[in-house]
Amino acid sequence: MESMFREGFLGTRAPFFMDxxxxxxxxxxxxxxxxxxxxxxHQPLWHQRIQWLIFILSVVVIGYFEYGVxxxxxxxxxxQQSSIPHHYVLTLLVVHIMIATVxxxxxxxxxxxxxxxxxxxxxxxxRQIHKRSGLRTFMGICLTAISGVWVYLLLFxx
Numbered sequence: 001m002e003s004m005f006r007e008g009f010l011g012t013r014a015p016f017f018m019d020x021x022x023x024x025x026x027x028x029x030x031x032x033x034x035x036x037x038x039x040x041x042h043q044p045l046w047h048q049r050i051q052w053l054i055f056i057l058s059v060v061v062i063g064y065f066e067y068g069v070x071x072x073x074x075x076x077x078x079x080q081q082s083s084i085p086h087h088y089v090l091t092l093l094v095v096h097i098m099i100a101t102v103x104x105x106x107x108x109x110x111x112x113x114x115x116x117x118x119x120x121x122x123x124x125x126x127r128q129i130h131k132r133s134g135l136r137t138f139m140g141i142c143l144t145a146i147s148g149v150w151v152y153l154l155l156f157x158x
Contacts (some may be wrong), residue, residue, distance in 0.1 A: 004068050013081055014156035017068035024061050025148045028054070032141050035132065044122055048114065055111060084154045092154065096147035103140030110137050 031054050032067030039047040069075065075093065079086055110133040117126050 004064070008156075011109070012152075012156040013066075014152065015068070015072060017064060017072070018078075018152065018156065019063060021065045022149060022152045025056075025145050028058065029142045029145050032138055035141055036138060039134075044119070051111060051114075055107060078155045082155050082158060084158050089151070089154050090146065093151050096144070096151050099140060099147055103137065103144050106133065106140055107137045110134055127132045 002018040004020075005015045007015040008016050010019045010022065012019070014022070032051070035047050035050040036056060045148060075090075079089055082089060110130065113133060114130055117130075122130070
């Protein structure tokens, strides 16, 4: 696990695990967008498989990130290296965590709803419920990515 704390690859002060997390979070909207595209192309089985794969990968990455933050000195250590005022970064971090947490809950609900209703989730009223929930999840993932990259830039670039 020492490798996760070596110098990152994005050219900032961030350790490797933060660069990895930022890269994955910034790609997440595109990955989920691809899964949505599969649904629009009437590939429900591939849509489902890709969504679950992305979700599981995301949970693993979140665990990796949380471990790195806890062992690596935590937020206090990272914010000391930034020239941005602490209260600004902390406010943004809290907003980011709130968005990410709500999004995770909506994403879980969307996946379980589709799993519970199977093919029926693609028909009639259930389809519209799933589609709206999926859109909320996608918007939350986009906001999570934007706010996560923003926090990264404030902590490690400025």
